Amino acid sequence: MTVQPVTVFPIIDRRDATRILASFLSNPVAISYILTCGSDGDIRIWEGIEDDDAISHRAGDRAFAIAFKHERFFTATDTNTIQASTFPEGAPDGILTRFTAPVTHMVLNKTGSTLIAGASDFVVKIVDVDTCNHKTCRGHEAPILGVALDPKEEFVVSSSCDGTVRIWKMSDQTLVKSLSLLSKCSDISLSKTLCRASWSEDGEMLYLPVEKEIQVYERNSWDKTSSIPVSDLNGVISLTCLSPDGKYLAAGSSDGVICVLDLGNKQCVDRFKHEKSFSITALAWNPKGNREIAFCDNQGQLGLLEEITLKEKNMTSAVSEVRAKETKGIFDDEDDDFLIQATNDKPAGDGPANDSDSDDDNIWRKKLKPLIDEDGDAGSESRRAGSDIDDDQSSVSGSLILPPSRPTVTVEGFKPTPLQSAFQPGSTPVSLSSRFMVWNSIGVVRQYNTEEENSIDIEFHDTAIHHAMHISNSLNYTMADISSEVVILAADKDDDTPR
Secondary structure, three states: OOOOOEEEEEOOOOOOOOEEEEEEOOOOOOOEEEEEEOOOOEEEEEEOOOOOOOEEEEOOOOEEEEEEEOOEEEEEEOOOEEEEEEOOOOOEEEEEEEOOOOEEEEEEOOOOOEEEEEEOOOOEEEEEOOOOOEEEEOOOOOOEEEEEEOOOOOEEEEEEOOOEEEEEEOOOOOEEEEEEOOOOOOOHHHOOOOOEOEEOOOOOEEEEEEOOEEEEEEOOOOOEEEEEEOOOOOOOEEEEEEOOOOOEEEEEEOOOEEEEEEOOOOEEEEEEEOOOOOOEEEEEEOOOOOOOEEEEEOOOEEEEEOOOOOOOOOOOOHHHHHHHOOOOOOOOOHHHHHHHHHHHOOOOOOOOOOHHHHHHHHHHHHHOOOOOOOOOOOOHHHHHHHHOOOHHHHHHHHOOOOOOOOOOOOOOOOOOOOOOOOOOOOOOOOOOOEEEEEEOOOEEEEEEEOOOOEEEEEEEOOOOOOOOEEEEOOOOOOEEEEOOOOEEEEOOOOOOOOO
């Protein structure tokens, strides 16, 4: 079989690339652009796969999702907003909507008039792009993983960390169907799948990635009609993407496998294996045809699969095919290889082939044995050592040199933790010239410590309990408490005044 060419190059700084979008713009030169964003907060605009100087726009500290339509792109950032920007200038063009937590996924309809977004605050919003009005779908009990819009714009599908996939009616935001298909978790970072679903081109079928298969559900009845298993996976299928002609479905997994599935015969027609087995976080077909797929992994790498095979072939030799299509050059590991080789190489004379050195080592190991036993006999151990050495070495062992004595290490005993200085909860610092000694439901005790006076004021919230008092603080009281029956004052102990 022929080896499919794969082009891969790095984007951002090897951190999470959370969304990728390949788009064709209707302009005279007919250029395909690739838009990417990631956890470095930058938006990159690549003018074709060969572009080595992409346009970069700063969106925020982190960017979580991006979508493009009609010479505007929309970015979800760490400010919990969806920001519109002009393309390709990147000039701000308004805020579409706000959430109370970061947006995790968003999609646009074909005309670009409606945007669907899900966030970590458990909410799915249906936003009118022109007016910025929105409708809200509530019911999930954990962060949203992914959203998908029905081509007929009647239903919205959302997946969540609460383990469910829910189908909502767009007109009144009512829940139509809830499917418990996923493992539960508390955050999208802990989920083993992104569960990004896809609709068929006519909207009659819904494709959901669940574990190691694509489950197919029928519109209206929402019954599972079939499934498309994907073999030889160590991870789970995480996301899907429908081809421009609607005949093929690309599926990316958490262990770096990308499969192209023929929806007609439900067979895998092409397969790609990431060399480093990094999780695939985004997929996008080239809108101009079915022969290219752009993808991103969770280490910030952007890649392009070219000349994809769309005819059914024998997939029994899956292992060899995967190896033949492994990505080359994602990372430059030549320096690491040289370092490992240099570490493994030993200098001349250090190996076991040097017999003289080996014998010397044996002699010195015997010399370092203890020379005095527990009974104080200094000769027993040396006699045992001398018996193991031949006659030529006996003269050496007879003049044994005592090893240098080891330094004595003194281990200190247990030291208790010093007691914390006394303090009164609710009081202000003693260093203040005017401070609260205590303030509770009964009253307030204030201390004044200036050059002119050192006094204490005691006030009761209810004067029926007791009238206010003003006393001199000649004993330097620093702590106080007050109740309906007694006022307690305390000061540091000294030798002159008993407490």
